[in-house]
Amino acid sequence: MHVSVVGNTDDSVVVTVRGNLDIDSGTSLTTTLDQVLDRPAPRIVVDLSGIEFCDSTGLSALVIGHNRAAANGGWLRLAAPGEFLERLLDTVGLTPRLAVYPTVGDALTGRSAD
Template identity: 35%
Template sequence: MGGEVDLYTAPQLRSELVGALDEGARRLLVDMSRVEFCDSTGISVLLSAMKRSRDKGGDLEIVAPRPAVTKVLEVTGLDEVFVIHPDLDALPVAAGTGTAP
């Protein structure tokens, strides 16, 4: 995913995340290394997917958020809710992982 996650692009993200969960993924890794901006609609999609994943015994993890996205997560306190990996290289890989690029 790249650019902005907002009112216009959030439905695509939701579709990808729900699709991965429907296909059996439990651990969702969301690569946000190319996302410059994420508004409340995008945050809502991430929270909803995290809840669905956790209901299935998994989780949603945010990977490599850019500074603007990190700031939103920190201001909202969601940096304490989501598992956040600072970069792609430090990712632990496990079976049952679904990714949303």
């Protein structure tokens, strides 16, 4: 798995994740999210377009990140999940709880596809 971070001029951050998000690689995402969440009112978009597989470890990292961002007056939004991950988020009941957007741009602006 590969994780990269890009900061934007408006202080939002895009965390891009590629590969498998599972028990073997989830620590990389958790460590990265810990770093970007350690600021006041964090605004984070997690680009999931490159995720091929995700297990409960990956889902947990996303939920914990969302909770921490909200507790600090910010947000964590998910962007561009593939069909597998979108179905998984829906099946486990996370889509009503986590903000999921079709693109990174939509997630940055908060525009829904509806």
